[in-house]
Amino acid sequence: MAAADPAVALALDDVVWVLGSFCALNQKPFDPPLLVGQYAPPYTTESLIRMARALGFRIQGTHCDSENLGTLTLPCIALLKTPQETPAEAAADATPNSAPDETVPTQGATESAGADSASPEPAGASARPALLIQVTDTAVTLFEAGTNVPVTWPLAQFAARTNGRVFQLARAATLLKDPDDALARTRPFGFWWFIPELLRHKRVWREVLGASLVIQLLALAIPLFTQVIIDRVITHHAESTLIVIGVGMGMFLLFSAVLSWVRQYLVLHTGNRVDAVLGAAVFEHILKLPLGYFAHRPTGVITTRLHGVETIREFVAGAAVTLILxxxxxxxxVAIMLYYSVVLTLIALVLIGLVVGISLVIAPIFRQRLNEQYLLGARNQAFATEYIAGVETVKSLQMEPTVNARYRDYWAQFLRSGFEARQIANTYNVVANGLEQALSLVILIYGAYYVMNGTSFTVGMLVAFQMFAARLSQPMLRLVGLWQQFQEARLAVARLGDVMNAPPEPYTVVPSRQRSRAGAIAMEGVSFRYGDDRPFLYENFDVRIAPGQVVAVTGPSGCGKSTLTKLLQGFYHPTAGTIRIDGTDIRHLAANDLRQDLGVVPQETILFAGTLYDNLLLARPQATFDEIVQAAKMAEIHAVIEQLPEGYQTEIGERGVGLSGGQKQRLAIARALLKKPKILIFDEATSNLDQETAEHFAQTINQLKGQVTMLFIAHGLPKTLHVDVVVTLGSKADAVPPEDAAEGSATPHLVRATV
Structure with a gap:
C-alpha cells in the first residue's frame, strides 16, 4: 500500500478469512485465536499488512484499474466497497462460477476469531476483502470474504464494486539454515539500527540533497556579487547595475531562506515518521522481555531509557543529516579560497583545526559528565516513580519528611552534575567562538596588508574571502557542536542497548504443534530456586492435574504458592524437571501460545487508568459487550457497576484508585473469566471478599467444573467450593482428596517437595 493511502477499516472475521485462505493455499498452518491475540482492534488495512507479514508473507499494496488488472499476481486480495444493497440483491447480481469443483480452502475461515463468538465489525467499516482468483478480458472471478462459492462479475460490475486497491501476497523466501549460526547472530543495538528505517525514505533524502545543493550554490553567489559591487560598481558609480545586483541578491536570499525552511521541514517530518515506527518497536520489545528483566531494574530507569529513541533520532535524522549533506x-x-589566497586559506584551516582539536580533547570529559548526569537522573526518576506509586503508604507511616529529604539530596546531586556538564560545554563554546572571531580578525589584518601592498588582491576580494571563510567555519563549528550531540546520542545508544540487546520471550502467530487445549497439567520432578545463592522452593515436585479438575493449593507464607503460578505461566523456568500442559513441555511453547489458555487472577490486583469497560476489555479486545457483562456477573461485580452513575464507562485512577480492594479483586476475576481460558488460576482471589460474596462466587465457579481446570491458591477456601484435590506446600507437599485433607488421614503421598 502506498504511504499516502489512508488505512481502511475492515471486519476482523473478513481479515481472518482471507489470511486463512492464503495459508491454506500455501500449505501453512493457521491458528486464528493465536493470530488475533497479538493484534488489538480496530482492524484496518494496516492490520492486514502486519498480520500477513507475521504469517510469513510478502505483501504489497497497489491500485488497480482496467489497464493493469491483467498484470496482477493471482490470487490476490481486492477491497470491495461496503455493499449498500441487501444480500439477496447482491446474490442476484452475481453469477455463480460454472466450475463446481473450484473452491478455495479456508483454514479457520469459518472459525470465530474469538473463543466462542464472532467479534463485532468495526464501526464505519468501509471495505470488505475478497479473494481475486481469475481475470479475463471480460470478467473476474473471486470469493467474497466468508463464502466458499466463487462468483464471476463482469469487469464493469467489478470496477463499480471495488475501491481500486488490491494486495498481492507471496510466500516469503525461506533462508537456508546456517550450521554454525554465524548468520543468525544479530548485531548488538547501535546507530545502524536506525539506518534501514531512514533508507525507506530515499525519495525525501534525494529532495533534501537537491535543496542542499541549491542552497550551497546560492551561498557561492552572494560573496561573488559582493565582490563585484565593491570592485566594479562602486568604482564606476554604476547605480543601475547596483540596483539590478541588489534585487538579484535579495531574490537569492529569499529563495535560499524558503529552500532552507523546506529542507528542515522534510528532515523534521521524516524524523517524526522514523520516531513513530522505531519508538513503537522499542516499546513492543520491552513488553516482550521476560519478567526477570524487570525484576532487576527499577521502573523509572527503564522509562528513562525509552527517551533515548528521540535523542538518537534527533542526532541521526536531524543535525547529522543536514551537516553531512x-x-x-x-x-x-576551500578550492575557491585557495584560488583567492593560499596563505589566508592555510591560516583559516589552522584556526579551524584548533577548534576541532579542542573538541577532541574535551569530548571524553564531557561524555563522563553526561554519563554521571544520566545515572543520577535515572535514579531520581526511579525514586519518584516508586514513592509516588506508594504514596498511600508514605502518608500512612508519615514518611514525607524522610522521603522529601532524600529526594532533595538526590536532586541536588543531579543539579550539581548537570551544572558541571554545562560548564564544560560553556567553556568549550566560548573558546570555539573566540577562535572564530580570531579567524575573522587575522583574515582582515593579513588581507588588508595584501591590499595595501599593491598586489592583485582587492578590497572586494578581501570581503568575499571573509564571507567564504565564514561559510567554511560555520559547518566546522556545527560539526563540533554535533560532536557534543554525538556524545549524548552515544550514551543513549549504550543505555537503550541494555533494553534492545536483552533477548525477548518467544512469540509467534504460526502454530508449531498440535494442541489439545484440554487443560491437563503435569509437573514432573520440578525443582526451583530464584538464584544459585538462594534456597530451593521445590525439589522433585510431582503433581498431575486432570482436565476440568478443581485443585486447591495451600501452605504457609513463603512456601512458593505464588511462584507456582509464575512457573505455570512461563515467567520462570524450573531449575530442574519439566512442566507439561496437555502433554507439551511449556519450554517448547511460545509465550503467547502458552498464556492464551491461561486466565490468572494475581495476588496483587493491578488495574489501569481508564474506564471499567476498558480495563475488562484488555483481557480480550475482541469481546462483545454482552460477553463483558456475563463475565462481570460471574465475578459478582456487575450489580456494583450498574449502581455507578456511568456504569461500565466509570473512570478509575491509576492502579484502580477509587475502588475498594474487593471491587478491584472482582474486576480482576471478571477479566480472567473473559478470556474463556482452559486453565484458571486464582492466587488469593477471594482474600478481599466478604464471606457471603466469596461463597456466592464459589457456587458460580462450581458451574465451570469439568469444563475448565482451576487452581485455587489460598490460605482459606470458600466452604461451598467443590475441590477435587488439595495440594499442601510446606516441608512436605501432599496432594490428597479434600475430605482426607480435612480429616488429616495418612493417604499415600501423590506429591512430594522439599522447601
Missing part, C-alpha cells in the same frame, strides 16, 4: 560543499569553498 553540507560537508561535501566545503571542498568547493
Amino acid at each position: 553540507d560537508l561535501p560543499f566545503l571542498v568547493i569553498f
Whole structure:
C-alpha cells in the first residue's frame, strides 16, 4: 500500500478469512485465536499488512484499474466497497462460477476469531476483502470474504464494486539454515539500527540533497556579487547595475531562506515518521522481555531509557543529516579560497583545526559528565516513580519528611552534575567562538596588508574571502557542536542497548504443534530456586492435574504458592524437571501460545487508568459487550457497576484508585473469566471478599467444573467450593482428596517437595 493511502477499516472475521485462505493455499498452518491475540482492534488495512507479514508473507499494496488488472499476481486480495444493497440483491447480481469443483480452502475461515463468538465489525467499516482468483478480458472471478462459492462479475460490475486497491501476497523466501549460526547472530543495538528505517525514505533524502545543493550554490553567489559591487560598481558609480545586483541578491536570499525552511521541514517530518515506527518497536520489545528483566531494574530507569529513541533520532535524522549533506560543499569553498589566497586559506584551516582539536580533547570529559548526569537522573526518576506509586503508604507511616529529604539530596546531586556538564560545554563554546572571531580578525589584518601592498588582491576580494571563510567555519563549528550531540546520542545508544540487546520471550502467530487445549497439567520432578545463592522452593515436585479438575493449593507464607503460578505461566523456568500442559513441555511453547489458555487472577490486583469497560476489555479486545457483562456477573461485580452513575464507562485512577480492594479483586476475576481460558488460576482471589460474596462466587465457579481446570491458591477456601484435590506446600507437599485433607488421614503421598 502506498504511504499516502489512508488505512481502511475492515471486519476482523473478513481479515481472518482471507489470511486463512492464503495459508491454506500455501500449505501453512493457521491458528486464528493465536493470530488475533497479538493484534488489538480496530482492524484496518494496516492490520492486514502486519498480520500477513507475521504469517510469513510478502505483501504489497497497489491500485488497480482496467489497464493493469491483467498484470496482477493471482490470487490476490481486492477491497470491495461496503455493499449498500441487501444480500439477496447482491446474490442476484452475481453469477455463480460454472466450475463446481473450484473452491478455495479456508483454514479457520469459518472459525470465530474469538473463543466462542464472532467479534463485532468495526464501526464505519468501509471495505470488505475478497479473494481475486481469475481475470479475463471480460470478467473476474473471486470469493467474497466468508463464502466458499466463487462468483464471476463482469469487469464493469467489478470496477463499480471495488475501491481500486488490491494486495498481492507471496510466500516469503525461506533462508537456508546456517550450521554454525554465524548468520543468525544479530548485531548488538547501535546507530545502524536506525539506518534501514531512514533508507525507506530515499525519495525525501534525494529532495533534501537537491535543496542542499541549491542552497550551497546560492551561498557561492552572494560573496561573488559582493565582490563585484565593491570592485566594479562602486568604482564606476554604476547605480543601475547596483540596483539590478541588489534585487538579484535579495531574490537569492529569499529563495535560499524558503529552500532552507523546506529542507528542515522534510528532515523534521521524516524524523517524526522514523520516531513513530522505531519508538513503537522499542516499546513492543520491552513488553516482550521476560519478567526477570524487570525484576532487576527499577521502573523509572527503564522509562528513562525509552527517551533515548528521540535523542538518537534527533542526532541521526536531524543535525547529522543536514551537516553531512553540507560537508561535501566545503571542498568547493576551500578550492575557491585557495584560488583567492593560499596563505589566508592555510591560516583559516589552522584556526579551524584548533577548534576541532579542542573538541577532541574535551569530548571524553564531557561524555563522563553526561554519563554521571544520566545515572543520577535515572535514579531520581526511579525514586519518584516508586514513592509516588506508594504514596498511600508514605502518608500512612508519615514518611514525607524522610522521603522529601532524600529526594532533595538526590536532586541536588543531579543539579550539581548537570551544572558541571554545562560548564564544560560553556567553556568549550566560548573558546570555539573566540577562535572564530580570531579567524575573522587575522583574515582582515593579513588581507588588508595584501591590499595595501599593491598586489592583485582587492578590497572586494578581501570581503568575499571573509564571507567564504565564514561559510567554511560555520559547518566546522556545527560539526563540533554535533560532536557534543554525538556524545549524548552515544550514551543513549549504550543505555537503550541494555533494553534492545536483552533477548525477548518467544512469540509467534504460526502454530508449531498440535494442541489439545484440554487443560491437563503435569509437573514432573520440578525443582526451583530464584538464584544459585538462594534456597530451593521445590525439589522433585510431582503433581498431575486432570482436565476440568478443581485443585486447591495451600501452605504457609513463603512456601512458593505464588511462584507456582509464575512457573505455570512461563515467567520462570524450573531449575530442574519439566512442566507439561496437555502433554507439551511449556519450554517448547511460545509465550503467547502458552498464556492464551491461561486466565490468572494475581495476588496483587493491578488495574489501569481508564474506564471499567476498558480495563475488562484488555483481557480480550475482541469481546462483545454482552460477553463483558456475563463475565462481570460471574465475578459478582456487575450489580456494583450498574449502581455507578456511568456504569461500565466509570473512570478509575491509576492502579484502580477509587475502588475498594474487593471491587478491584472482582474486576480482576471478571477479566480472567473473559478470556474463556482452559486453565484458571486464582492466587488469593477471594482474600478481599466478604464471606457471603466469596461463597456466592464459589457456587458460580462450581458451574465451570469439568469444563475448565482451576487452581485455587489460598490460605482459606470458600466452604461451598467443590475441590477435587488439595495440594499442601510446606516441608512436605501432599496432594490428597479434600475430605482426607480435612480429616488429616495418612493417604499415600501423590506429591512430594522439599522447601
